[in-house]
Amino acid sequence: MVRYIFPKYEIELDIPEEVYFPEEDTFFILNSIEILEDYRFLLEIGGGSGIISIVLANRNPKLRCLITDISLSSAKAISKNSRLNHLENQIDVVCMDKMQALKQLCPDIIVWNPPYLPSDEETELFSMEDKKMLIGGKKGYEEVYELFKYLKQNSIKTSFYTLFSSLAWSKDELHEMKDKGFSVQIIDEINMFFEKLYLVKSELSDTDA
Numbered sequence: 702m703v704r705y706i707f708p709k710y711e712i713e714l715d716i717p718e719e720v721y722f723p724e725e726d727t728f729f730i731l732n733s734i735e736i737l738e739d740y741r742f743l744l745e746i747g748g749g750s751g752i753i754s755i756v757l758a759n760r761n762p763k764l765r766c767l768i769t770d771i772s773l774s775s776a777k778a779i780s781k782n783s784r785l786n787h788l789e790n791q792i793d794v795v796c797m798d799k800m801q802a803l804k805q806l807c808p809d810i811i812v813w814n815p816p817y818l819p820s821d822e823e824t825e826l827f828s829m830e831d832k833k834m835l836i837g838g839k840k841g842y843e844e845v846y847e848l849f850k851y852l853k854q855n856s857i858k859t860s861f862y863t864l865f866s867s868l869a870w871s872k873d874e875l876h877e878m879k880d881k882g883f884s885v886q887i888i889d890e891i892n893m894f895f896e897k898l899y900l901v902k903s904e905l906s907d908t909d910a
């Protein structure tokens with residue numbers, strides 16, 4: 702386990718090898734997301750090291766965060782890193798699939814930097830931990846679409862921010878999401894070495910809630 706300092710964000714994190722190390726996608730979200738003054742409750746799915754909620758909680762002392770991750774190592778790291786940055790009173794963590802046991806919950810905002818790459822023969826050889834971090838399904842976005850379905854089934858009307866990669870997803874998909882009852886917009890995009898990342902904000906439309 703190595704301790705890393707992130708001077709730009711004034712935080713430090715212990716990140717075990719099997720936990721997602723913050724990458725450009727993480728920083729893209731952190732630099733683009735807007736936390737409104739009246740937001741009190743953030744749900745982060747797939748927290749990894751906890752960096753996104755830790756930075757946002759640090760910047761917004763009134764914000765309470767609940768972080769889920771399907772990986773037990775990540776959940777443990779998030780708990781430790783919250784204490785390391787003196788944010789244990791603002792951050793709770795639970796090891797679970799997406800927000801499966803939280804259907805009564807209506808946070809002000811949900812954020813997920815998800816696994817967004819498609820699986821192929823090469824990725825089949827990845828370790829289970831790497832698959833959880835990187836692979837979103839055969840097409841690459843099934844994991845996120847499952848969450849859209851869950852939000853709709855449980856009438857959870859919340860701003861949901863997530864990422865899609867051009868390697869797996871195209872803007873044409875926006876129409877399909879609208880047809881499924883969500884208002885959606887691309888709020889930022891970034892060109893990476895071999896792909897483009899889209900930060901998408903969505904919310905279940907009133908008529909569907």
Ligand SMILES: C[S@@+](CC[C@H](N)C(=O)[O-])C[C@H]1O[C@@H](n2cnc3c(N)ncnc32)[C@H](O)[C@@H]1O
Binds near residue numbers: 724727749799800844
């Ligand atoms: C790309 S990493 C992002 C980690 C961190 N949020 C960041 O931006 O640095 C994706 C995270 O989602 C978690 N994850 C994958 N599938 C999940 C699921 N079904 N429910 C909850 N977490 C999941 C992984 O374990 C991993 O920590």
